[in-house]
Amino acid sequence: MKNCKDLLEQKFIKRYDKMKLEVEAGLIFVDIELTTKEGERMIPITDGLYTMPQSPGEKPQLIGSRCLSCGEIYFPRKEKGLCVHCQQKNMEEVKLSRHGKIASFTVVMQPPAGGFYRGPVPYAYGYVDLPEGVRVETLFAGDLDALETDMDVELVVEKLYEDDEGNECATYKFKPVQK
Amino acid sequence: MKPLNEMREVAIAGIGITKWGFYENAEWYDFGSEAILAALNDAGMEWKEVQAAFCGSVYQGTGSGHQAIKEVGLTGIPIINVENACSSCASAFRLAYQSVAAEIYDVVIAVGMEKMPRGPIPSTAFRPWELKLGFNVQPANYALMTLQYMKETGATIEDFSLVAVKNRKNGALNPNARFQKPVTLEEVMNSRLVAAPLRLLHCCPLADGASAFILCSRDKLKSKQGAVTVAASVLTSGVYGEEYPPADIVKSLKYSPSEGMTELSARQAYEVAGCGPEDIDVVQAYDSMAPGELWDLEELGFCKPGEVPKLLREGVFDLNGRLPVNTDGGLMSRGHPLGATGGGQIYEIVLQLRGEAGPRQVKDAKVGLAHAMGAGPNSAVTILKR
Numbered sequence: 001m002k003n004c005k006d007l008l009e010q011k012f013i014k015r016y017d018k019m020k021l022e023v024e025a026g027l028i029f030v031d032i033e034l035t036t037k038e039g040e041r042m043i044p045i046t047d048g049l050y051t052m053p054q055s056p057g058e059k060p061q062l063i064g065s066r067c068l069s070c071g072e073i074y075f076p077r078k079e080k081g082l083c084v085h086c087q088q089k090n091m092e093e094v095k096l097s098r099h100g101k102i103a104s105f106t107v108v109m110q111p112p113a114g115g116f117y118r119g120p121v122p123y124a125y126g127y128v129d130l131p132e133g134v135r136v137e138t139l140f141a142g143d144l145d146a147l148e149t150d151m152d153v154e155l156v157v158e159k160l161y162e163d164d165e166g167n168e169c170a171t172y173k174f175k176p177v178q179k
Numbered sequence: 180m181k182p183l184n185e186m187r188e189v190a191i192a193g194i195g196i197t198k199w200g201f202y203e204n205a206e207w208y209d210f211g212s213e214a215i216l217a218a219l220n221d222a223g224m225e226w227k228e229v230q231a232a233f234c235g236s237v238y239q240g241t242g243s244g245h246q247a248i249k250e251v252g253l254t255g256i257p258i259i260n261v262e263n264a265c266s267s268c269a270s271a272f273r274l275a276y277q278s279v280a281a282e283i284y285d286v287v288i289a290v291g292m293e294k295m296p297r298g299p300i301p302s303t304a305f306r307p308w309e310l311k312l313g314f315n316v317q318p319a320n321y322a323l324m325t326l327q328y329m330k331e332t333g334a335t336i337e338d339f340s341l342v343a344v345k346n347r348k349n350g351a352l353n354p355n356a357r358f359q360k361p362v363t364l365e366e367v368m369n370s371r372l373v374a375a376p377l378r379l380l381h382c383c384p385l386a387d388g389a390s391a392f393i394l395c396s397r398d399k400l401k402s403k404q405g406a407v408t409v410a411a412s413v414l415t416s417g418v419y420g421e422e423y424p425p426a427d428i429v430k431s432l433k434y435s436p437s438e439g440m441t442e443l444s445a446r447q448a449y450e451v452a453g454c455g456p457e458d459i460d461v462v463q464a465y466d467s468m469a470p471g472e473l474w475d476l477e478e479l480g481f482c483k484p485g486e487v488p489k490l491l492r493e494g495v496f497d498l499n500g501r502l503p504v505n506t507d508g509g510l511m512s513r514g515h516p517l518g519a520t521g522g523g524q525i526y527e528i529v530l531q532l533r534g535e536a537g538p539r540q541v542k543d544a545k546v547g548l549a550h551a552m553g554a555g556p557n558s559a560v561t562i563l564k565r
């Protein structure tokens with residue numbers, strides 16, 4: 001197993017370094033597409049929600065915006081750079097805390113209408129409050145029966161579903177912290 | 180900006196409604212035009228007297244109001260289609276009211292109609308990535324609010340199950356409701372789990388249906404006897420910092436608004452109407468999900484936060500209680516044709532104020548309030564008087 005894992009990590013770094021060069025050279029636009037296994041790609045369900053690890057040991061973080069005028073924090077980031085609270089255009093991009101507490105949650109027992117959601121069912125989603133003062137709507141990972149309000153959770157990035165081209169579509173989720 | 184209470188008085192000359200249910204062999208223009216004709220008949224008016232039409236719907240698409248009015252008569256009048264999620268008909272009603280109040284027209288019609296989509300529908304109330312993450316489950320979004328309400332007030336699952344029991348009991352007296360069978364507390368609490376803590380019988384059913392209203396200046400009324408007038412028709416569309424999960428809006432942890440969207444729309448409506456919550460005799464609250472009625476009544480100012488469960492158990496909101504709520508069975512019984520729902524609520528208030536509500540008549544109702552809200556977010560408060 002260990003050998004296999006090392007091999008995987010070497011490939012991971014190699015592919016990423018290659019891609020980083022291409023990004024720097026302006027050859028490719030998307031910098032968050034990563035190779036995890038041969039022939040399988042892990043791609044986020046949408047760009048700009050979270051950072052991808054720069055190295056195997058690093059952890060992902062949500063990307064938000066902070067208003068330098070009123071202090072309000074937003075997730076996802078405000079693409080227009082405009083604060084909806086004070087209407088000033090004085091925002092900086094911030095990486096958000098990886099830990100928070102569950103403010104509310106629910107477990108959905110049937111697939112949502114429309115067929116846009118392709119992940120497992122039942123699934124759980126709700127709100128996590130981060131210490132810097134921002135509430136995040138999120139899916140939950142781990143044992144759904146164990147979820148409780150005020151529980152400590154941490155950010156993970158996980159595969160949500162495999163698309164028709166065989167890509168692993170990934171998303172941020174929060175998962176109860178192992179005690 | 181001219182104060183609304185200084186504008187011309189607007190009366191409701193006629194009302195029309197269809198039975199709410201699933202129409203397999205009819206389209207929205209079929210039952211939409213049926214409601215229009217019923218409203219004209221009720222007003223004792225002809226289509227050629229109508230000077231403008233405001234038509235609310237959500238899923239019908241381009242020119243949906245025109246499709247219905249094509250069945251009635253094309254007289255060169257402006258037809259305005261209004262999409263404002265679950266407040267579409269209440270918003271169309273408000274535009275109709277304003278155009279008469281501002282003396283632009285003397286006789287107008289407001290219509291709400293909806294044939295709910297049968298297959299998958301892309302919801303523009305959510306961003307594409309939110310849809311991919313499955314955040315578009317409305318019972319789940321209400322569950323997120325419910326859990327927090329329960330924590331803040333100590334309300335229980337039984338408390339909001341009793342809302343469903345009350346409303347389904349009233350619905351049994353409404354021949355236009357989709358569900359006309361009462362349910363027991365046990366049936367509600369043992370129904371299938373949809374999104375914890377909400378179960379199937381805490382959720383309103385979908386339905387197709389339509390309603391229509393002829394609004395006019397007092398001098399255009401064919402009969403002035405017992406005419407119902409519009410005391411207020413207010414719409415607010417979200418305040419910064421307030422949580423509204425049905426539109427994927429999370430609350431600000433740094434800046435909470437001094438007044439929520441519903442409180443703001445209610446306060447504005449009471450100001451225009453020149454009355455307060457204590458003057459209201461009958462209410463159509465927003466019960467798309469049973470627990471929603473609990474905090475809705477509190478936010479509309481009928482009691483303090485957390486008091487509704489106790490008053491509900493005391494029977495205050497029953498048909499024969501001090502403040503009957505959702506006398507026609509509410510969304511729980513009537514069903515929820517999105518763009519038509521606000522009209523169903525207003526229709527019931529008019530019936531109650533006219534004394535035409537039959538077995539579910541509230542004794543001596545003089546002032547009634549209807550509250551339609553929904554994704555967007557929107558909060559539409561209509562106060563009618565006799």
Ligand SMILES: [Zn+2]
Pocket residue numbers: 067068069070071072083084085086087088
């Ligand atoms: Zn700001």
